[in-house]
Amino acid sequence: MKLALTGAEGFLGWHVRVLARALRWPDPVVVTRSDLAEPAALAGKLAGADRVLHLAGVNRGDPAEVAAGNVELATALVRGLRRCPTPPKTLAYANSVQAGNGTPYGDSKSVAADILSRAGELGTEVADLRLPNLYGEHGRPFYNSVVATFCRMLADGDEPEVREDRELHLVHATDAAARLLDAPPGGSWDPTMPALRIGVRALAELLADHAAGYRTGQIPPLPDRHHVRLFNTYRSHCFPAQQPIALTRRGDARGDLVEVVRAGAGAGQTFCSTSHPGVTRGEHFHLAKVERFAVVRGTAEISLRRVGHDEVVRFPVDGDDPVAVDMPTMWVHNIVNTGSTELLTLFWTNELFDPSRPDTYPEPVTAREPATVG
Incomplete structure (x- = not known):
C-alpha cells in the first residue's frame, strides 16, 4: 500500500x-x-x-x-x-x-x-x-x-x-x-x-463531569465507545501536566492500603506483573483503551511518546511513594525496572482483554529530545 x-x-x-x-x-x-x-x-x-x-x-x-x-x-x-x-x-x-x-x-x-x-x-x-x-x-x-x-x-x-x-x-x-x-x-x-x-x-x-472526577484521578462511567473516546479526548488535553496522580497511603499496625482506581459503572480489568531489574514492559500504543499504571513495590521509569513525534516524557516512580500514571491513547509507552530488586506493578484498563481485538500496537519508545517530568 x-x-x-x-x-x-x-x-x-x-x-x-x-x-x-x-x-x-x-x-x-x-x-x-x-x-x-x-x-x-x-x-x-x-x-x-x-x-x-x-x-x-x-x-x-x-x-x-x-x-x-x-x-x-x-x-x-x-x-x-x-x-x-x-x-x-x-x-x-x-x-x-x-x-x-x-x-x-x-x-x-x-x-x-x-x-x-x-x-x-x-x-x-x-x-x-x-x-x-x-x-x-x-x-x-x-x-x-x-x-x-x-x-x-x-x-x-x-x-x-x-x-x-x-x-x-x-x-x-x-x-x-x-x-x-x-x-x-x-x-x-x-x-x-x-x-x-x-x-x-x-x-x-x-465533559465537565469527566473533568471534575478526573482532577482526583477518578474514571467516569464509560457506557459506550463515544463516552470512552470523549474521555480520551479530554485526557489528551491534560497530559502531561496533570500526571502523575498522587495516591494516598493509609497505614495502621497491620500494614498499608493504597486505593489505585476509583471507576464508575462499566467493564474493567485489573492485573499485576513482576519485572526483574532492567526489564522493560510495554513498547506499544492503544487507540481507545484507558490504561493506568501504579508501581506498588520497587522503582521504575515510565516513558511515553506521542505517535509520530520524537519527544519522550518520563516519569520516575517509586512504590514507597505510590502514584498512578494514565497512558494517553495514541502514545507509545513502556515501564522499565530501574531498581535492584523485583518490581511489582498494578495495571488497570477500562475493558476486558479480548485477544481477537487487543487494541495493542507494537512500537518502541525512542528519544531525541527527552523531557523528564516529576
Whole structure:
C-alpha cells in the first residue's frame, strides 16, 4: 500500500497516520504545501500511489482566504496528477457535510470537489467523502471542534460557555480516518463512522463531569465507545501536566492500603506483573483503551511518546511513594525496572482483554529530545 497524504500535519492527518501505523502499513508519503506549488515534484510523489488522501484545507480565517485557499489546493493537486506518468489508483477527498451550504467555506469545499473529480479523466477513482463534525485526541481548540475547545477550557480550569444549544453529530477522527483509508473493519475503529448525537449544552455538561472526577484521578462511567473516546479526548488535553496522580497511603499496625482506581459503572480489568531489574514492559500504543499504571513495590521509569513525534516524557516512580500514571491513547509507552530488586506493578484498563481485538500496537519508545517530568 503506497499512501500519499496532503494535510499530514493537521488534526485529521495525524489520526490517519496513527491508524496507518496501527494497520502496519508503510508510512505515507507526505505532500507539503511546497510540493503542491511545484507540479513536477508533486507528480513524483504521487506517481504510482495506491491511494491519495487530500486532507489539506483552510477551515477558518478571512472569508476570502478560506474560499480561495480550498480551491487553490484542489487545483494544484489536479495539476500535479496530470503530470503523473502512473496516476494514483484512488483519490479520497476529505470533504465536509457543509459543502455547498452558502458559506465561503462550504461553497469552496463544493467547488474543490468538482475540481478533484477531474482526476477521473486520468483513470483515478475519486471518492468524495463528506465528513461531519470530527472530534478526537489532540484537536486544536477554537479551531478543529467545539469538543477540543471545551476540553481545553476544562483542562485549564475554566468553564465552557454555551451560546447556542443545538444538536451536534460527532464522529471520532479515527473512524473518519478508517473511512478515508478504506481500512478493513476491526480493531477499535469503525469505517461506517457512527455518530454521537448530542446537544452542545449536554456535551459541555458531560465533559465537565469527566473533568471534575478526573482532577482526583477518578474514571467516569464509560457506557459506550463515544463516552470512552470523549474521555480520551479530554485526557489528551491534560497530559502531561496533570500526571502523575498522587495516591494516598493509609497505614495502621497491620500494614498499608493504597486505593489505585476509583471507576464508575462499566467493564474493567485489573492485573499485576513482576519485572526483574532492567526489564522493560510495554513498547506499544492503544487507540481507545484507558490504561493506568501504579508501581506498588520497587522503582521504575515510565516513558511515553506521542505517535509520530520524537519527544519522550518520563516519569520516575517509586512504590514507597505510590502514584498512578494514565497512558494517553495514541502514545507509545513502556515501564522499565530501574531498581535492584523485583518490581511489582498494578495495571488497570477500562475493558476486558479480548485477544481477537487487543487494541495493542507494537512500537518502541525512542528519544531525541527527552523531557523528564516529576
